[in-house]
Amino acid sequence: MEEFSNTLEAIKEYIIPPELPRQPAFQAIDQVKTLPDFLMFPAFLALRYHDSSTSALPRGCSPPDMEIVNAMKAFSSFAYKAHTESQSTSDALSYACQNWTIHLSRAPNRWDEKLAHTFKSFWNHHLLSWLERQWCLNDLRSCLTILSDGQELAKEHLLQVPGPPQ
Numbered sequence: 001m002e003e004f005s006n007t008l009e010a011i012k013e014y015i016i017p018p019e020l021p022r023q024p025a026f027q028a029i030d031q032v033k034t035l036p037d038f039l040m041f042p043a044f045l046a047l048r049y050h051d052s053s054t055s056a057l058p059r060g061c062s063p064p065d066m067e068i069v070n071a072m073k074a075f076s077s078f079a080y081k082a083h084t085e086s087q088s089t090s091d092a093l094s095y096a097c098q099n100w101t102i103h104l105s106r107a108p109n110r111w112d113e114k115l116a117h118t119f120k121s122f123w124n125h126h127l128l129s130w131l132e133r134q135w136c137l138n139d140l141r142s143c144l145t146i147l148s149d150g151q152e153l154a155k156e157h158l159l160q161v162p163g164p165p166q
Helices: 002-013 024-033 037-046 066-087 091-105 113-125 127-137 140-160
Strands: none
Touching (some): 002 037, 002 140, 024 127, 037 066, 066 127, 091 127, 091 140, 113 140
C-alpha cells in the first residue's frame, strides 16, 4: 500500500513543461492522472504483479457495472502482456532503459548532428514504448524520475534542433 501511495504522490507531483511538445508518453501520464480514484488502484495492481490464479472480485460477488469490469480486464490483459514481454528483456536493454538520461547528460554540451537526430527520433517516436517498458521493468516513480531528466535534455537540445515538431 505504501508503494501505491508513493506512486500516486509522484504522479500528482509530476509536471509536464508546457514548452515541450505533447508526446504520447506525456499523454499517457496525463490519462493516468485523470483516472477516477476507484480505477487508480486496480490500474496500479494491473501494472505491478501478475498472478493469473487470483481475481480482483471475491467469488459470488456480482460487480455493479460490467463495463468497468470489462475495461479493467482488457487493461489487465494489456498490462500482463507488456509485463511478460518486459521480463524477457535483455540486461543491456534494461540497463539502457534505466540509464539513458545519465549517459546523455554526460555527453558534450554541443551535441553533434547524429546524436541530436537520434535523440529527437527517440523522443518523438519511441518515448511511449520506453515508458511502457520501464514501467514494467521497475515502476512508474522511476519512469517519472528518468522522464524528468529527459525533459531537461529535451528542453536543452530539442528546442535547438531545427525542423518541425513531430
